[in-house]
Amino acid sequence: xxxxxxxxxxxxxxxxxxxxxxxxxxxxxxxxxxxxxxxxxxxxxxxxxxxxxxxxxxxxxxxxxxxxxxxxxxxxxxxxxxxxxxxxxxxxxxxxxxxxxxxxxxxxxxxxxxxxxxxxxxxxxxxxxxxxxxxxxxxxxxxxxxxxxxxxxxxxxxxxxxxxxxxxxxxxxxxxxxxxxxxxxxxxxxxxxxxxxxxxxxxxxxxxxxxxxxxxxxxxxxxxxxxxxxxxxxxxxxxxxxxxxxxxxxxxxxxxxxxxxxxxxxxxxxxxxxxxxxxxxxxxxxxxxxxxxxxxxxxxxxxxxxxxxxxxxxxxxxxxxxxxxxxxxxxxxxxxxxxxxxxxxxxxxxxxxxxxxxxxxxxxxxxxxxxx
Numbered sequence: 463x464x465x466x467x468x469x470x471x472x473x474x475x476x477x478x479x480x481x482x483x484x485x486x487x488x489x490x491x492x493x494x495x496x497x498x499x500x501x502x503x504x505x506x507x508x509x510x511x512x513x514x515x516x517x518x519x520x521x522x523x524x525x526x527x528x529x530x531x532x533x534x535x536x537x538x539x540x541x542x543x544x545x546x547x548x549x550x551x552x553x554x555x556x557x558x559x560x561x562x563x564x565x566x567x568x569x570x571x572x573x574x575x576x577x578x579x580x581x582x583x584x585x586x587x588x589x590x591x592x593x594x595x596x597x598x599x600x601x602x603x604x605x606x607x608x609x610x611x612x613x614x615x616x617x618x619x620x621x622x623x624x625x626x627x628x629x630x631x632x633x634x635x636x637x638x639x640x641x642x643x644x645x646x647x648x649x650x651x652x653x654x655x656x657x658x659x660x661x662x663x664x665x666x667x668x669x670x671x672x673x674x675x676x677x678x679x680x681x682x683x684x685x686x687x688x689x690x691x692x693x694x695x696x697x698x699x700x701x702x703x704x705x706x707x708x709x710x711x712x713x714x715x716x717x718x719x720x721x722x723x724x725x726x727x728x729x730x731x732x733x734x735x736x737x738x739x740x741x742x743x744x745x746x747x748x749x750x751x752x753x754x755x756x757x758x759x760x761x762x763x764x765x766x767x768x769x770x771x772x773x774x775x776x777x778x779x780x781x782x783x784x785x786x787x788x789x790x791x792x793x794x795x796x797x798x799x800x801x802x803x804x805x806x807x808x809x810x811x812x813x814x815x816x817x818x819x820x821x822x823x824x825x826x827x828x829x830x831x832x833x834x
Contacts, residue, residue: 468493470543471516471533479627480750481549481757481778482529483556483732487517490533491541498532501550522550524776524795526757549754552774552797556732559592561698567831568595568700574827578820580809581705583717586828589728589793589800593832596717598704602676603806605713606782607642608720608789609665609679613650614639614752615727615737616661616668619744620654624751639755639780644683651682658682669719671740672726676716720791721804727752728793728800753778756792764790765803767822769829772796777825786810788817794825801828 468491476482486499490511497516499507506520511533522529526549532542567586575582575597583601587594614635618624625632634653637646651661662679669677701718729735730749737744756778762770766777779792789806803825807817 524552608782618748
């Protein structure tokens with residue numbers, strides 16, 4: 463008589479269409495004695511199991527993959543479950559680190575800003591150590607599509623559960639972020655705020671709850687000033703205004719605000735940081751889902767201009783541009799590490815490809831410094 467194998471394990475992490483820091487967790491059937499984790503033909507873990515619940519950490523490749531969990535009972539019978547569309551980071555789990563200035567990187571950042579010539583703002587931080595550098599980080603710029611990231615954060619904080627694949631909110635967020643669609647951004651604001659003005663007010667409130675005061679959403683997107691006083695965090699990465707572009711009134715933000723929000727999303731994916739505290743509705747799963755979407759943004763040639771060609775390196779980002787301004791804001795992942803980098807530029811006569819070149823050079827300089 464052939465006995466049927468036990469039920470497959472119920473996997474809680476990782477989840478499909480989410481970034482994973484390498485946590486594999488779930489519940490096995492009664493009588494399970496071993497749990498095995500595989501990616502392709504590689505066995506990443508093979509551990510004894512004393513209880514039904516399991517949680518272990520593995521190093522997933524920094525690529526989109528399928529994770530297979532195999533359980534073995536006392537009779538040697540195997541059951542398995544597979545999670546598709548998991549984006550591994552190859553990096554360590556998020557940790558809260560106090561920012562501190564890296565003198566060598568700071569000099570290189572200032573040099574690159576000087577070569578660019580026109581107004582720019584830069585903020586870089588190693589997410590594992592807190593070391594970083596900044597230039598003109600509190601100057602406010604026309605924000606363009608970079609504010610689609612705080613729109614997404616606000617939508618997820620105010621929704622019930624992480625969006626299911628193919629749901630209305632999932633479709634809107636994918637279109638807004640990966641294709642930078644303005645109509646989808648306006649629809650997303652209406653989805654959680656009732657109108658673009660109502661949605662913008664909620665976006666601004668979320669940013670203020672994180673202590674980010676340089677950002678103003680200011681209504682929806684079209685379909686076809688003097689900055690705040692200088693401020694410096696003692697002992698941290700310098701935060702000041704070195705040169706403020708003048709461009710009138712509208713959506714605005716700073717390199718510091720964008721980088722801080724991106725860092726907060728990264729930390730929230732591990733259940734840590736200010737976003738989880740200030741916005742309890744924004745879950746760790748929401749953060750990992752959002753990071754997965756940012757890894758699939760179709761906007762090459764900016765932060766990833768140089769580092770995107772390197773093996774094992776991946777860039778998660780959201781750029782924005784209008785005629786006189788070009789920006790990019792993202793996380794650079796490499797095996798064993800991660801950094802946040804934000805580059806904003808403004809040129810009254812029109813920002814062009816030199817802005818993208820600057821973003822690429824800054825990301826490359828930071829990666830060289832932190833990866834060693």
